[in-house]
Each structure stands twice: as structure tokens, then as C-alpha cells.
Amino acid sequence: MIRKIVCIQMNGEFPDFTHRLVMPDYGLPLIGTLLAKEGYDVRVFIEHVQPPSWEAIRQSDLVCFSTLNGGADKVYKLAGRIRAELGIPTVLGGTHASYYPEAALEHCDYVVFGEGDETIVELVATLSAKGDPADVRGIAFRDGKRTHRTPTRRGPERFDTAPDFSLIQGYRQMTTLDMLRQRRRPLLTAQASRGCQFKCTFCIVNTMFPTGYRKRDIESVIADLRDKRRYGSNLMFVDNDFTMKRKATKQLLRRIIEEKLGYKFVVFARTEIARDKELLDLMREAGVTCVYQGYESIRADTLESYEKHQTLAQIETAISTLHAHGFQILGSFVVGADTDTLDSLRDTVEFVRRQNLTYAYFFPIWGHYPEQMNGYRTIVPWYRSIFHSWKYSDGNFVTHYPLHMSPSRLQQLVIDAYDKLYGPAEIVRAVRQNALPSARGKFLHWYSWHRVRKAMVEYVPFLQEVERDLYDDDGTLREEALLQRVTADSRWSFREGNRTAEALGLTPLELPVPRSRNITCVPPKLDPRPNPAADSVEP
Structure with a gap:
């Protein structure tokens, strides 16, 4: 009989730009909440909030993990210890497990694929009743030496349950003294939709949310926002595109305005929002202060290879329009495609400076998901x-051999880009332009970047070693x-x-x-x- 369940989310082994944030992931607290609603005694540990307690694990009947790739080794180590010392069944879900179940099942007993809302509840009930896990759709487990995958499960059409953040051990509203002492600041998370109608080649969304794009009930979102307000006033909507269905988004924004909740929001949105002035006005009135946009590249051929369905002209129009409405902009770029060159990537960095983006991220392609x-x-x-x-x-980190530049050159270019964009000169430039929110954002990222930078710099010699004798003098890969x-x-x-x-x-x-x-x-x-x-x- 399963009564006590511990849910654990581990950090990646290296800091990233969010390491100065106290920002609970959305998924695992939701899983914990769904299990708690079924009557189980659930405790959720988010490592950067409070590391998992071995005593709590020892007293549990089941341990659920969720991880991204960067934290997989830490999860595997802890899961292995649980298996060796306690024999408690373990379940692993999330992106990493969904794509690499064979690796995960070397350390955990069960893998939950994709959206686990319904799967985890059925799996735990089945295990508690000593039933046959083969009857549970959407999981994988070892059957002797082979991996047994059960039939796929569609994600839920409705997903109106709000994660109960009180299940997160050690989580509370941060005072000013907390922020000064910890040198971190809080950022809440909420969700108003799932999935995406686009199919960009590098993106995992359509695998993780195969049921397609769905909106959450508006009143459910409002109730969630009301509840979370006790923890703070800065919140990120984790939707892959907050504005995908503009009519429904406008309805939600109007309800947020009516509620007068006093939030400052960060949202993800495509460049198409620049065409809708009413939407932008409602976003500003509702409290949206920063828009995260995936520009990915300024090269037409790279955008085409990514199947991004946007042009450089549309990117530039979106930036100027969002600036005119007073939004801060975070632009992300996926670098290292076969159409990219060192010159084009340097041009991208100058484009970010010229366009006065508040923040920019440069992500080397992670092209190793078996889709x-x-x-x-x-x-x-x-x-x-x-x-x-x-x-x-x-x-x-660069994890492939680019066609027109060596891996170490690409990695160094990413380092140089962040050095330039989050250096003192850019902060001073923003102050002189009287862009004080931008100056503050760049300063905070400069502060974070110093810890992120160390691991990247130390990785470059490894790349230089593995790429030796594989590139011509002009930087072309010798395949x-x-x-x-x-x-x-x-x-x-x-x-x-x-x-x-x-x-x-x-x-x-x-x-x-x-x-x-x-x-x-x-x-x-x-x-x-x-x-x-x-x-x-x-x-």
C-alpha cells in the first residue's frame, strides 16, 4: 500500500541564468497536487528551494523524480542510492525520461512519458493495489532485460488543477531581507495553455505535448493567480506561446485587469503579436512587463531550416513595436546550424546591441532528441x-560538430557574446539612454553570468581536444x-x-x-x- 510519496526536482550540475531566481518548476508541484488530491501524503522537494531530505525519502513508499538533461546524473545517483539502500520504487518523468527511457530505467523503476497528469495517478493506484503496470498507458519499465513500453496516452483535454505550492518544502514568500541574504529573487510560475501550433525543427514541444494546443479555463487561471499572490508579485507564464489564441488571451487579460492582482508578468510570444495593438495594450494594462521571443536567427536560410515561419523584417517590426509599447524584450537565438558562420553569429550579437534588447540568450543546438x-x-x-x-x-554547451566552425570556436563565440552584452559598457550605455529597467536587467544578468561563465570556459579545452584535425583552415568540418x-x-x-x-x-x-x-x-x-x-x- 502506497501512502507517502516524495517528489523531487534536482538542479542541473552547473548554474544557468536562472540560478539567482527562486522559481519552482510548474510540472512537479502539479504532479504532487494531483496525487495529494487522491489522498496520498505528498512532499515536494525543489532542490534550489530546499534539498531533498533523506529522512523523508526513507519514510516514503514511492519517490517521483522529474529532471531535465542537465540534472540527470544527480537524479541517477540519488535514485541508485534509493534502490540500493531502501528498495523503494522510483518513477522518473519529464523531458529527459520521455526521450531517453532506456538510460533512465537503468536507475529508476518506471518512466512516465509526456504529460503525466493522468498517467501518474493511474500508475500509483496500480502499484498501490499490486496491479499490473502493463495496463497503464504512457509508461515504460523493465521486463527482464527488455524495455516494455505501454501504448501512448493523450494528454488531458482539460487541465484546470492549480499546483499547490504549499506542498513545496521550505517555500514561502521571500522578504527583502531573504533576497539580500540569499542574493536571489522570487519568480512564480503559472500556465494558461499547453502545446504549440508550430513545429520548429529544434523544439521538443510537440513531442512533450502531442495532444496539441489547448487553453486552460480562464476562471481556473484566475483562481491560481489569486492563490499564488501570497508568495509574491513577479510571475512567468510558462506557456510556449501565451498569445497563440488571441481572442481567448484577450479575455484572460481583461479578467486579470478586473481582478487588480498587482502582478508583473513575463510571457512567451511570437512576433505576430506586433500586428495586434489591442492585444499589446491589454498586456501592458494587465501587468506584462517583459516579452520572451524566440528569434532564433537573423539569417533567412537558418530560419527556413528551423521551420520558424518568420522573417528578419518581422523580427525587427516586433522589436520596434514592443519597445514602443514599453515592454522589455528577451530574445533567444539557437546557434550552430549548418547555415551559420562565425561572421553571421557575430552579426547576430551586433543585431542584439543595435536593437537594444534587454536580454538575449544564445543556445547551441541540442540536436540529439530522437523524435x-x-x-x-x-x-x-x-x-x-x-x-x-x-x-x-x-x-x-556545444554538443555537436558544426559545419562551418569548430565546436570550440562556437563555444567561445557564445562566451564572448555574453561578455559583451552583459558587460559594464552595455550597462552604462543603457543608463545613458535612460533605459533604467534595461540597465537593471543587464546588471542582474551580469551578476549571474560570472557564475555561468566558469563552466563554459573550462569546457573549451575539451572541445579543442576532440575537434583536433577535423577542420580545414577555413573552419569547414572534414566529415x-x-x-x-x-x-x-x-x-x-x-x-x-x-x-x-x-x-x-x-x-x-x-x-x-x-x-x-x-x-x-x-x-x-x-x-x-x-x-x-x-x-x-x-x-
Whole structure:
């Protein structure tokens, strides 16, 4: 009988730009809340709020983990200790487990795929009643030496339960003294929709939310915001696109205005919002202060390869329009595509300066997710992958061999970009322009960047070693030399995608052929026809 459940979210091993925030992830508190509603005694540990208690784990009947790639090794270590010392069943969900169940099941007993709202409740009830987990849709577990995947489960059409943040151990409203003492500031999270109607090649949203785009009931969102107001006034909507359905978004914004909740919001939105003045006016009145936009590139061919469905002109129009309405802008860029060059990426940094973005992030492509829609192939062929360990898989480190620049050059360019954009000169420039919110934002990111920078700098010598003799003088990848090397020694290649495909009974992907959605080019001397086995196998 399962009565006590501990839910654990571990940090990545390296700090990122959020490490100065106290920001509970949305997913795990929601899972904990759904289980608590079923009558279980649930405690949620978010490591950066309060590290998990071994005594609480020891007294529990089940442990649920959620992790991104960067924290996987830490989760595996703790799960292994639980298995060895306590024998308590463990469940792992989230992005990492959904894509790499074979790796996860070496350390945990069950994997929950995608949206776990309904799956986790049914799985726990089944385990508590000593039922057969094979009857639970949307999970994987070991059946002898093989991985058993149950049939897929659609995500819920309605998801109106509000996460109960009181389940998070040690979480409370931060006082000014707390913020000064901890040198951190709070940022709440909420959700008004799930999924996305677009299918950008590098993005995981359509795998993690395969049911498609859905809106949450407006009054449910309002009740959630009312409850969370006791913890603070800064909140990020974690929706992949807060404004996807503009009519419904306007209705929600009007209700927020009516409630006079006093929040300052951060939202994600595409460039199309620049065409809707009414929407922008409502956003400002409701308390939206910062808009996060995925620009991804300023190159037309890179945007096309990403299937982003936007142009540089639209990006520039969106920036000028958002600035005119008084919004701060966070622009993100995905770097390292085969169409990118060092010059084009340097131009991107200057574009950020010229456009006066408050913040900008540069994420090297993580192209190693085996996508079901792509025949379980990765967007970067495995032989062009670089895998040092999971801790370097958090989105800040170069993990592939770019076509027109070496990995170390790309990594150094990212470092140089942040040095420039969050350096003292840019902070002074913002002050002189009387852009005080921007100056404050740049200062806070400068403060965070110093801790983030250390791991990136220390990673560069590793890249220089693995890329040796693989690039021409002009920076072009010598793919034949790379193929020969990985054929002889695949030590630093990323093989988890291969393991996933092989476990599904697909043809072993020794040298996978890129498909139409791939960012990378067709490898040399390989048949560009799709793998017929990948088209015929049902997972």
C-alpha cells in the first residue's frame, strides 16, 4: 500500500541564468497536487528551494523524480542510492525520461512519458493495489532485460488543477531581507495553455505535448493567480506561446485587469503579436512587463531550416513595436546550424546591441532528441554529436560538430557574446539612454553570468581536444575524417538516441540518414533515402 510519496526536482550540475531566481518548476508541484488530491501524503522537494531530505525519502513508499538533461546524473545517483539502500520504487518523468527511457530505467523503476497528469495517478493506484503496470498507458519499465513500453496516452483535454505550492518544502514568500541574504529573487510560475501550433525543427514541444494546443479555463487561471499572490508579485507564464489564441488571451487579460492582482508578468510570444495593438495594450494594462521571443536567427536560410515561419523584417517590426509599447524584450537565438558562420553569429550579437534588447540568450543546438515524428532520428546525426556527460547537456554547451566552425570556436563565440552584452559598457550605455529597467536587467544578468561563465570556459579545452584535425583552415568540418574517427572510437559520441531506436525494434542507426526535417545536411557517401523500418514500426 502506497501512502507517502516524495517528489523531487534536482538542479542541473552547473548554474544557468536562472540560478539567482527562486522559481519552482510548474510540472512537479502539479504532479504532487494531483496525487495529494487522491489522498496520498505528498512532499515536494525543489532542490534550489530546499534539498531533498533523506529522512523523508526513507519514510516514503514511492519517490517521483522529474529532471531535465542537465540534472540527470544527480537524479541517477540519488535514485541508485534509493534502490540500493531502501528498495523503494522510483518513477522518473519529464523531458529527459520521455526521450531517453532506456538510460533512465537503468536507475529508476518506471518512466512516465509526456504529460503525466493522468498517467501518474493511474500508475500509483496500480502499484498501490499490486496491479499490473502493463495496463497503464504512457509508461515504460523493465521486463527482464527488455524495455516494455505501454501504448501512448493523450494528454488531458482539460487541465484546470492549480499546483499547490504549499506542498513545496521550505517555500514561502521571500522578504527583502531573504533576497539580500540569499542574493536571489522570487519568480512564480503559472500556465494558461499547453502545446504549440508550430513545429520548429529544434523544439521538443510537440513531442512533450502531442495532444496539441489547448487553453486552460480562464476562471481556473484566475483562481491560481489569486492563490499564488501570497508568495509574491513577479510571475512567468510558462506557456510556449501565451498569445497563440488571441481572442481567448484577450479575455484572460481583461479578467486579470478586473481582478487588480498587482502582478508583473513575463510571457512567451511570437512576433505576430506586433500586428495586434489591442492585444499589446491589454498586456501592458494587465501587468506584462517583459516579452520572451524566440528569434532564433537573423539569417533567412537558418530560419527556413528551423521551420520558424518568420522573417528578419518581422523580427525587427516586433522589436520596434514592443519597445514602443514599453515592454522589455528577451530574445533567444539557437546557434550552430549548418547555415551559420562565425561572421553571421557575430552579426547576430551586433543585431542584439543595435536593437537594444534587454536580454538575449544564445543556445547551441541540442540536436540529439530522437523524435517520433522523424522516425526516431535525431536532427544532428549521432556521428556529429559530442557527449561529455549529462551535466553538459543543459543548453549552454556545444554538443555537436558544426559545419562551418569548430565546436570550440562556437563555444567561445557564445562566451564572448555574453561578455559583451552583459558587460559594464552595455550597462552604462543603457543608463545613458535612460533605459533604467534595461540597465537593471543587464546588471542582474551580469551578476549571474560570472557564475555561468566558469563552466563554459573550462569546457573549451575539451572541445579543442576532440575537434583536433577535423577542420580545414577555413573552419569547414572534414566529415570523412570525423566518420573514420567515430567508426574507430565512438567514445565521445552520443548514443542514447540509438539505444532508444534499437529498443523500439528499428534498424540500428549506425550512420543515420537525415530526414526532411533535419537541420543538418546529408552525410557524405550515404544513401539519402529514408529508413523503411522507421516508417513502418509502431512504438
